Amino acid sequence: MNLPEDLRYTKEHEWIKKESDNKVRIGITDFAQDELGDIVFVELPEEGDTVEADDSFGSVESVKTVSELYAPVKGTIVEINEELEDSPELVNESPYEQAWMIVVELEDASEWDNLLTAEEYKAIIEED
Amino acid sequence: MAKNEFPLIFERSKKERTSYSLPDLDVPDIDLDAEFETPYVRKTAPELPEVSELEIMRHYTGLSNRNYGVDSGFYPLGSCTMKYNPKINEDVARLPGFTHIHPYQDPKTVQGALEMMYDLQTSLKEITGMHEVSLQSAAGAQGEWAALMMIRAFHEANGEHHRTKVIVPDSAHGTNPASAAVAGFDAITVKSNEDGLVDIEDLKRVVDENTAALMLTNPNTLGLFEKEIMEMAEIVHGVGGKLYYDGANLNAIMGYTRPGDMGFDAVHLNLHKTFTGPHGGGGPGSGPIGVSEELAPFLPKPLIVKENDEYKLEHDRPQSIGRIKAYYGNFGINLRAYTYIRTMGAEGLKKVSEYAVLNANYMMRRLEQIYDLPYKQHCMHEFVLSGKKQKKLGVRTLDIAKRLLDFNYHPPTIYFPLIVEEGMMIEPTETESKETLDGFIDAMINIAKEAEEDPEIVQEAPHHTIVKRMDETTAARKPILRYTREDNS
Numbered sequence: 248m249n250l251p252e253d254l255r256y257t258k259e260h261e262w263i264k265k266e267s268d269n270k271v272r273i274g275i276t277d278f279a280q281d282e283l284g285d286i287v288f289v290e291l292p293e294e295g296d297t298v299e300a301d302d303s304f305g306s307v308e309s310v311k312t313v314s315e316l317y318a319p320v321k322g323t324i325v326e327i328n329e330e331l332e333d334s335p336e337l338v339n340e341s342p343y344e345q346a347w348m349i350v351v352e353l354e355d356a357s358e359w360d361n362l363l364t365a366e367e368y369k370a371i372i373e374e375d
Numbered sequence: 376m377a378k379n380e381f382p383l384i385f386e387r388s389k390k391e392r393t394s395y396s397l398p399d400l401d402v403p404d405i406d407l408d409a410e411f412e413t414p415y416v417r418k419t420a421p422e423l424p425e426v427s428e429l430e431i432m433r434h435y436t437g438l439s440n441r442n443y444g445v446d447s448g449f450y451p452l453g454s455c456t457m458k459y460n461p462k463i464n465e466d467v468a469r470l471p472g473f474t475h476i477h478p479y480q481d482p483k484t485v486q487g488a489l490e491m492m493y494d495l496q497t498s499l500k501e502i503t504g505m506h507e508v509s510l511q512s513a514a515g516a517q518g519e520w521a522a523l524m525m526i527r528a529f530h531e532a533n534g535e536h537h538r539t540k541v542i543v544p545d546s547a548h549g550t551n552p553a554s555a556a557v558a559g560f561d562a563i564t565v566k567s568n569e570d571g572l573v574d575i576e577d578l579k580r581v582v583d584e585n586t587a588a589l590m591l592t593n594p595n596t597l598g599l600f601e602k603e604i605m606e607m608a609e610i611v612h613g614v615g616g617k618l619y620y621d622g623a624n625l626n627a628i629m630g631y632t633r634p635g636d637m638g639f640d641a642v643h644l645n646l647h648k649t650f651t652g653p654h655g656g657g658g659p660g661s662g663p664i665g666v667s668e669e670l671a672p673f674l675p676k677p678l679i680v681k682e683n684d685e686y687k688l689e690h691d692r693p694q695s696i697g698r699i700k701a702y703y704g705n706f707g708i709n710l711r712a713y714t715y716i717r718t719m720g721a722e723g724l725k726k727v728s729e730y731a732v733l734n735a736n737y738m739m740r741r742l743e744q745i746y747d748l749p750y751k752q753h754c755m756h757e758f759v760l761s762g763k764k765q766k767k768l769g770v771r772t773l774d775i776a777k778r779l780l781d782f783n784y785h786p787p788t789i790y791f792p793l794i795v796e797e798g799m800m801i802e803p804t805e806t807e808s809k810e811t812l813d814g815f816i817d818a819m820i821n822i823a824k825e826a827e828e829d830p831e832i833v834q835e836a837p838h839h840t841i842v843k844r845m846d847e848t849t850a851a852r853k854p855i856l857r858y859t860r861e862d863n864s
Contacts, residue, residue: 284773310851311789
């Protein structure tokens with residue numbers, strides 16, 4: 248299972264990458280894409296939308312199910328990955344690189360410290 | 376054309392081949408363009424297929440032979456209650472007194488049809504323990520929506536416009552949160568506990584003075600009876616919310632308990648499931664709704680009422696949410712359900728639920744020896760297995776479902792409910808014999824063995840069907856939604 252050490256994770260299977268002190272990039276993990284199977288549609292919010300931590304910010308649809316995407320942090324969406332609209336398969340092919348989903352400007356930069364490390368996330372998925 | 380491809384009727388067409396000779400024109404021929412000043416007069420022929428009568432027969436008989444239904448084999452599609460549809464229902468539905476009438480007729484001339492609807496309302500009231508029933512909703516999802524609109528109208532009539540939350544368990548049918556959203560509510564999830572039942576503590580956490588209703592299926596989608604239903608009703612009623620019963624799983628409880636006695640304020644029923652309306656292939660379904668006395672004024676109108684031995688359509692219902700379907704619902708399906716209820720009688724319907732539950736438990740106890748069973752307690756009319764043991768061998772639940780086709784079984788519902796990993800939801804219904812159940816169980820055992828010894832045969836299934844594994848991913852990512860004709864002349 249591919250779990251880059253420099254990322255943070257959530258129990259809802261999102262990864263979070265620090266872009267600068269108050270900006271993070273968010274996507275779903277390799278484990279999540281494998282569980283979902285072939286992704287056929289990604290629904291993302293608009294740039295400028297605000298999200299609360301633990302709220303749904305979009306959804307991913309695979310051949311077998313539709314799954315909500317949960318915001319790991321509170322803030323404003325400053326960028327979305329428009330490429331996923333036409334190429335949802337990137338989520339399967341490159342979950343940590345090409346298939347990033349949104350960039351969020353944090354309201355509270357210390358939220359980063361509450362997120363799971365690769366090791367902590369690994370323990371959660373292995374428990375299942 | 377490849378050997379196994381079945382041509383469309385358009386592809387069988389040959390120019391000027393006909394099945395029927397129209398009589399000579401016996402009215403004056405007119406020039407449409409001269410008569411109608413409109414751009415809508417078509418300029419080209421409608422390109423209807425041109426085939427002989429024999430070709431039509433072969434085409435549709437061929438298609439019907441490729442169909443798979445409960446009349447051709449076992450169909451344990453969980454939550455859908457694919458039971459046998461007794462053919463006496465069809466006899467009754469074809470009686471001229473029912474087929475030769477029209478909804479626009481004066482009610483005085485269709486008293487028999489109205490009596491049937493009135494009696495069906497009465498039977499459904501008794502079965503569900505509700506105060507009043509409307510037969511109007513076309514199927515389950517419309518029944519859900521209509522009931523939620525009534526609950527909304529009730530709260531608004533009381534000036535409680537702040538009730539915007541509808542609570543839905545994480546194991547619920549997907550239609551529940553969808554209906555809540557369409558009815559203008561926010562769907563809020565309540566979690567299941569480790570026994571697969573609603574987590575009472577979580578329910579207490581999400582319920583508050585903004586709660587409009589709790590939607591619940593009982594037994595739930597895991598096939599488990601929500602034993603704490605009385606406490607749940609107390610919690611929701613305690614803050615002024617209403618309880619809505621999704622009747623998808625009523626087949627498990629008839630004659631044993633009733634939604635009305637469990638504290639529900641509104642229910643919908645699926646007459647095409649529990650009450651043997653033909654199911655699948657577009658139905659149609661029928662999703663009557665039943666309500667408590669408090670909600671009755673809000674029922675869709677008209678309602679069928681009886682006054683001094685005369686049956687009438689009551690339109691004067693000022694608080695009604697209005698008409699929700701043309702005429703009075705799917706009359707033909709309601710008639711089949713009425714026939715079924717009259718055929719079975721009260722004791723018979725109780726036995727239906729008894730045998731449905733017995734069949735499911737028999738299958739579950741044999742299959743749990745091979746497949747993972749996440750919730751171990753006795754089930755009601757259906758149960759959910761997990762394919763996680765087989766997943767470790769590289770065989771997914773989807774593969775198992777496809778392999779079942781090779782054994783000539785319809786697969787169970789898969790990947791639902793969402794809280795079970797690699798879920799397989801199996802509902803045998805009461806109409807199947809022990810031999811049929813054993814045959815299916817043996818096929819499942821066989822497939823589990825193949826997953827260990829020869830996984831490829833499962834991963835590449837089906838092998839014996841006319842169409843092999845479909846490319847569902849490409850179909851979803853790049854759907855072709857329109858047929859384009861090749862010139863076949």
